[in-house]
Every structure is written in C-alpha cells, then in structure tokens.
Amino acid sequence: MGSMMSLMFAERGIHIHFxxxxxxxEQELQSRARDANLTNKITQHDDHASLCSALGSPKVxxxxxxxxxxxxxxxxxxxxxxDQGDIILDGSNEYWANTERRQARLAPKGVxxxxxxxxxxxQSARRSPSISPGGSKEALDFVFPFLEHFAAKDKLGRSxxxxxxxxxxxxxxxxxxxGIEQGLMSALCEVWGIMNAGLGMSFAEIADVFESWNKDGLLADNFLVGIGVEICRTKDKSGEYVLANIRDKVVQDADDTEGTGIWTVEEGIRLHVPIPTIAAAHQFRVASAYAARREAVQKSLKDGAVQPRAFDGDDKVFDKKSFLRDLHDATIFTFLMSFIQGMHLLARANDKHDWRMDFQSVLQIWRGGCIIQSDKIVDLLEQVYKHNCDSNNLLAHPQIADALGKRFPALKKVVVHALNADCHVPTLAASLEYYKYSGSTDLPTSFQEAELDYFGNHKYDLKTEDPGEPVTGKHHFEWKPARGLVDEKR
Ligand SMILES: NC(=O)C1=CN([C@@H]2O[C@H](COP(=O)(O)OP(=O)(O)OC[C@H]3O[C@@H](n4cnc5c(N)ncnc54)[C@H](OP(=O)(O)O)[C@@H]3O)[C@@H](O)[C@H]2O)C=CC1
Ligand SMILES: O=C(CO)[C@H](O)[C@H](O)COP(=O)(O)O
Structure with missing residues (x-):
C-alpha cells in the first residue's frame, strides 16, 4: 500500500522521500519507480534523520x-x-484507541x-483511494486540499x-x-456457493448472473460484485479456472494480519450494538481458517460429511429463474443489513465519544475507490439520513422498512432452500433473524427474563408498562424463597 501511494503521489508531481x-x-519501490519513469520524484533514505532533514516545514x-x-x-x-506543527498521517488499518493514544503522546510537542x-x-492506492481521516481540526484543515486532490472521485467528480x-x-x-466489507463478502460467497453447489451452475454461468446484477438495481456498480464477475471468469495459463484451485480458507483474522474485523465485532459487543450479520461473517471466515480441524471433524462424522448438495425438486416445482431473482433480493437484503449494522455502530461510537460526525460525509467517502462501493445502496442511505432518521435505529425508517420488507419473503425462501440442501448461509440467516427480532414485540426473551429473575433476582418490566430504555426493571417475583439447612429443619 505504501509503495503504491508513493508512486501515486510522485506521478502527480509530489516529491516523495521514503x-x-x-x-x-526499498529495492522493489525503486524498481517500480524506474518502470514508471519516476526516479526523479522518489528519494530513498536509510534512516529517520536523513529522511527528516530532507523535508520542508511542516514535515508531513x-x-x-x-x-x-x-x-x-x-x-x-x-x-x-x-517539530511543532509536523503532521503524521497514519494510513494503516489501526485500532482507533491506539490512534488516540498516539495523538495524546504527540500533542504536547505540537505534533x-x-x-x-x-x-x-x-490497485486504488496506486490510482486514488477512498480516505477517512480524523484528528485535530488544525491538521485536517492543513492536509485536506492535498487529500481532496488525491482521493478517489465519485461519478459526479466529488472527492x-x-x-x-x-x-x-x-x-x-x-x-x-x-466490518461492513466482511458482511458483504460473506453474503456474496454464500450466494455464490448456493448457485454453484445448490443450483449446479458453472463459474461462467455465475459470472453472467453477477454481471447482470452489477448492471441494474441496488447492486449496480457494486465493487465486490464486479470483481466477482472477473474472478468467476479468470483462467490460468493451463486453461483452468483460478478459483477452482483456491482452498476455502480465509486466514487474515486468525493470523492477526488484519484486526479491523475483530475490532468491529469487539466494539459491537462493548457498545451493546447488535451487529449479527457482520459478526456471523467474521466467525464464518475465522472458522474457515482452520481447514485441518474441519477435515478432522468431517472424518469423525458418523453419517458422513455435512456438505452442500444440489437442491431437490423437479423443475416444475422449482423455478430456477425466479429463484435467481430471490437470490438477488436476498443479497441486497444482507448487504443492506451489513451497512445498517455498521452505521448503527458508528452512530453509537459517535454519541459516546462526542465526535460529532456527519454520516452523509461518511457515505460520500464510500462512494468511490473503496471495497464496499455500493453506489445505489449509498443513494438509498443518503435519502434516509436526509429525512430525519434515528441514526441508532435505521430499521424504523419507512424507506429502509420498505426496502427490507419487500425482500424478506425472498430471503426466507433462499434460506429455507439452502438449509434443506446444507448450503452455508451464516450471514443470510443472521440477517433474516436480525430482521425478525428487531421488529418483533413478542420475543421469547420474556421467558429468559423470568428465569433470570427466578435464580438471580434480576427484576423485570411488565407488559403493561412503557417499553422504556434498557435499564433494570422494577419488579421481582419470589418464585422460590432461598432456603438453608435451618429452614429445612423447621
Ligand atoms: N492490502 C490492502 O488491501 C490494504 C491494507 N491496508 C493497511 O495498510 C497497511 C499496510 O498494508 P500492506 O501494504 O498490505 O502490508 P505490507 O505488509 O505489504 O506492508 C507493510 C509495510 O510495513 C513495513 N514494516 C513492517 N515492520 C516495520 C517497522 N518496524 N518499521 C517500518 N516499517 C515496517 C513492512 O516491511 P516488511 O515487509 O519488511 O515487513 C511493509 O513494507 C496495513 O495497516 C493494512 O492493514 C489498508 C487498506 C487496504
Ligand atoms: O482494508 C482493506 C480494504 O479496505 C484491506 O483490503 C484489508 O486487507 C481487508 O481486510 P479485512 O477483510 O480483513 O477487513
């Protein structure tokens, strides 16, 4: 990423010292700079002293x-x-609290x-990435024109x-x-799996379906769907599909290369924000990393492996064309849920830390250059934020309710068929359940609340009372008095 950004800046006239x-x-970047005819714009330094002495003031x-x-x-x-006024832009994926710790460390020096x-x-880092900066107003004001120039542009040319x-x-x-990215990628791999194993479709056929989704409707111009088309079509030199030889193993959380998915799930738990689609996606890929363990489990299963199978039923009952439309809707539903849950988490953190963020600006950042680019979904969310929404409860907004409500039957059908054929649907199913329980006023958790009160005196609210905030209820029923040895002798 760093060398690609260096080349991008150099290509646009900025002299880079690295x-x-x-x-x-170092040699790799030098070689790329030579290939791009940029050696006069890129200077290598062997230590920090030399690097710093080559820069003007303030140093960025x-x-x-x-x-x-x-x-x-x-x-x-x-x-x-x-020196005072110098600015460090940390373009890494870093845990936000580490960033605040570093800000506090450097602030006394005026850095x-x-x-x-x-x-x-x-690829984006080489041309123009999507950029989300946060820090002191003074520093943001100083670097903003520079970032605006280099950031990705949306269809209307906005940075x-x-x-x-x-x-x-x-x-x-x-x-x-x-976190949203993990939700989207999981939903997409799940529907790919259903098409491949459940419907017996070839990679080429799946590519055609993804291509049609990428042209129209809420998945139009979606980045991950778009690269999915290419992935399904790409063959190696021997004529084999590259995808056909890739093991079902996502390791970058399990080996700690990336932390962002882990922190998103942790933050959801810490701030009490349900993000089940994202969490399910994360758990799914963490489980996928342990391929050898999965093999051991499979060998131990008495009735054979639980592997995805072709869907049952004859063609008269099962209309494949209409099912593909359902898959499209189920994908949109789950994508939307990933965005909604991510935005709920951001809203909660924003309240907690008093960051005063503008969520429309966040959506604008995600319009171009980034992995979760979903222009049409962002259009919908933008409308929602424009019209008086509760940013902690987007599900209650009429436009979201409409977008999800009309796709819920399709999602249900997809999940039921997938379950019957043992196809994997962790995020589709999590999104379905989230929708069901987020909109229900008759959850079985009343029974759980009773059990909690029975053994722990945890207290409860009454159905006749206002639904209220999540605070301890006022009522306790003495289901069974605590009795000691003395009581038994009486
Ligand atoms: N890859 C991607 O798609 C994206 C990555 N990111 C983030 O960007 C950052 C860089 O990612 P990426 O380029 O993929 O990772 P790489 O591992 O390719 O690059 C990281 C660079 O940091 C260097 N490095 C390691 N230790 C030190 C050290 N002690 N001092 C100075 N440099 C060091 C590495 O050197 P060495 O190779 O010798 O270890 C390497 O050059 C990460 O935070 C990543 O999460 C953000 C968006 C997208
Ligand atoms: O940050 C990224 C994109 O935005 C990187 O591609 C990162 O490697 C994605 O990792 P993960 O899927 O583990 O979050």
Whole structure:
C-alpha cells in the first residue's frame, strides 16, 4: 500500500522521500519507480534523520504499516526529529484507541497525528483511494486540499474524503468500513456457493448472473460484485479456472494480519450494538481458517460429511429463474443489513465519544475507490439520513422498512432452500433473524427474563408498562424463597 501511494503521489508531481527498514521493499519501490519513469520524484533514505532533514516545514509523514507496535516504534524513531506543527498521517488499518493514544503522546510537542483510513486495496492506492481521516481540526484543515486532490472521485467528480472529526474517528470509520466489507463478502460467497453447489451452475454461468446484477438495481456498480464477475471468469495459463484451485480458507483474522474485523465485532459487543450479520461473517471466515480441524471433524462424522448438495425438486416445482431473482433480493437484503449494522455502530461510537460526525460525509467517502462501493445502496442511505432518521435505529425508517420488507419473503425462501440442501448461509440467516427480532414485540426473551429473575433476582418490566430504555426493571417475583439447612429443619 505504501509503495503504491508513493508512486501515486510522485506521478502527480509530489516529491516523495521514503524510508523502509527492509531493503527488499526499498529495492522493489525503486524498481517500480524506474518502470514508471519516476526516479526523479522518489528519494530513498536509510534512516529517520536523513529522511527528516530532507523535508520542508511542516514535515508531513504518511505511515502504511501493520497495526500495533510498529507505529509506536516509528514514532520513537522519528520523535527526536519532529517539530511543532509536523503532521503524521497514519494510513494503516489501526485500532482507533491506539490512534488516540498516539495523538495524546504527540500533542504536547505540537505534533499532529491523524488516523487516516485508506481503502481500495493496492490497485486504488496506486490510482486514488477512498480516505477517512480524523484528528485535530488544525491538521485536517492543513492536509485536506492535498487529500481532496488525491482521493478517489465519485461519478459526479466529488472527492471520496471528508474531515470526519477529532480523535480516532477516522480509523473507527475505516474499521466499520471493513466490518461492513466482511458482511458483504460473506453474503456474496454464500450466494455464490448456493448457485454453484445448490443450483449446479458453472463459474461462467455465475459470472453472467453477477454481471447482470452489477448492471441494474441496488447492486449496480457494486465493487465486490464486479470483481466477482472477473474472478468467476479468470483462467490460468493451463486453461483452468483460478478459483477452482483456491482452498476455502480465509486466514487474515486468525493470523492477526488484519484486526479491523475483530475490532468491529469487539466494539459491537462493548457498545451493546447488535451487529449479527457482520459478526456471523467474521466467525464464518475465522472458522474457515482452520481447514485441518474441519477435515478432522468431517472424518469423525458418523453419517458422513455435512456438505452442500444440489437442491431437490423437479423443475416444475422449482423455478430456477425466479429463484435467481430471490437470490438477488436476498443479497441486497444482507448487504443492506451489513451497512445498517455498521452505521448503527458508528452512530453509537459517535454519541459516546462526542465526535460529532456527519454520516452523509461518511457515505460520500464510500462512494468511490473503496471495497464496499455500493453506489445505489449509498443513494438509498443518503435519502434516509436526509429525512430525519434515528441514526441508532435505521430499521424504523419507512424507506429502509420498505426496502427490507419487500425482500424478506425472498430471503426466507433462499434460506429455507439452502438449509434443506446444507448450503452455508451464516450471514443470510443472521440477517433474516436480525430482521425478525428487531421488529418483533413478542420475543421469547420474556421467558429468559423470568428465569433470570427466578435464580438471580434480576427484576423485570411488565407488559403493561412503557417499553422504556434498557435499564433494570422494577419488579421481582419470589418464585422460590432461598432456603438453608435451618429452614429445612423447621
Ligand atoms: N492490502 C490492502 O488491501 C490494504 C491494507 N491496508 C493497511 O495498510 C497497511 C499496510 O498494508 P500492506 O501494504 O498490505 O502490508 P505490507 O505488509 O505489504 O506492508 C507493510 C509495510 O510495513 C513495513 N514494516 C513492517 N515492520 C516495520 C517497522 N518496524 N518499521 C517500518 N516499517 C515496517 C513492512 O516491511 P516488511 O515487509 O519488511 O515487513 C511493509 O513494507 C496495513 O495497516 C493494512 O492493514 C489498508 C487498506 C487496504
Ligand atoms: O482494508 C482493506 C480494504 O479496505 C484491506 O483490503 C484489508 O486487507 C481487508 O481486510 P479485512 O477483510 O480483513 O477487513
């Protein structure tokens, strides 16, 4: 990412000075710079002192490093050379609280630290990524014209960057982006699995379906659907589909390369915001990482493996064309749920930390250059935020209720068929249940509340009372008095 951004800046006239502790990385960037005829715009430095002495004032740095201690180490190394007014833009995927800790560390020196989410993978980093910066107003004002110039542009030519607010809100927004990303990717792989195993469709046929989805309706121009078409069509030199040989193993959470999905789920739990679609997607891919364990379980199953099968039923009963329409609706439903849950989390964090973010700006950042680009879904959400919505409860908005309500029967049909054929639908099913329980006023949790009161005196609300806020109820029933040995002798 770092070398791609360096090339992008250099290509547009900015002289880049860089440092990387790995000589292999340095040589790679030099070689790419030579290929792009940019060597006069890119200068390598062998230590931080040399790097800093080459820069003007204020010095502006961009980090693109693994999350965790690397940024702390880099700050340790830079600190002796930093002056008041210098700005560090951390373009890594970093935990928002680490960003705030670094801001607090550098503030007494008058050095600004901006948590700057960068999205779109290395292809976007090379051309123009989607950028979500958060930090001090002074530093954001200073770098904004520069970021605006380099950020991705949407269809109307507007930049996909905004001054999001103070503290760690920029990295928080990028974290939520990646949580949503996991929800979308899971939904898409689940419907791909249903088409492939359940409906027996070839990769080429699935590509055609994804292509049609990418042209019209709420999935039009969706980035992940678009690259899905190419993935389903790409063959290697031997003429085999590349996808056909890829193991079902997503490891970047399990090996700690990436933390954003983990932090999103943790934040959902910490802030009491239900994000079941995102959490299910995350758990699914974490489970997928343990391929050897899955094989061991499969061997131990007495009745054979639980593997996805072709759907039963003859063609007269099962209309494939109409089922593909249902799959389309189920995908939209689950995509929408990923966005809604992500936005609920952001709204809660925004309230808690008093970041005063503008959610329309967040949506604008996601319009171009990033992985969750879903222009039509963002159009819908933008309308919702324009018209007086409760940002903590988007499901109650009439336009969201309409978009989900009319697709719910299709999602239900897809999940039922998938369950019957043992196809995998963790996020589709989680979205379905979330919809059901979020809109129900008759949950079986009354029984759970009774059990809690029975054994723990946890108290409850009465049905006749106002639904109220999530605070402890006023009522306790003495279901069974606590009795000791003394009581038994009586
Ligand atoms: N890949 C992607 O699609 C995206 C990645 N990101 C984020 O961008 C950041 C970079 O990702 P990516 O480019 O994929 O990862 P890479 O591993 O390719 O790059 C990370 C770079 O940091 C260097 N590094 C490691 N340790 C240190 C250190 N102690 N001091 C200085 N540099 C160090 C690495 O060197 P070495 O190779 O020697 O370890 C490498 O050059 C990450 O935070 C990632 O989450 C954000 C958006 C998209
Ligand atoms: O940040 C990114 C895109 O926006 C990176 O591609 C990242 O590797 C995605 O990781 P994950 O799916 O684990 O969140």
């Amino acid at each position: 440092f990387d502790p790995s000589s292999t990385n 740095f961009i980090f693109s490093v693994p999350h965790g201690s690397v940024a702390d180490q880099s700050i340790d190394d830079l600190e002796p050379h930093l 600004h630290f901006i948590g700057m989410g960068v999205s779109g993978g290395y 996909c960057v905004a001054k999001l607010g103070p503290g760690g809100c920029g990295h928080y927004t990028k974290m939520v982006h990646n």
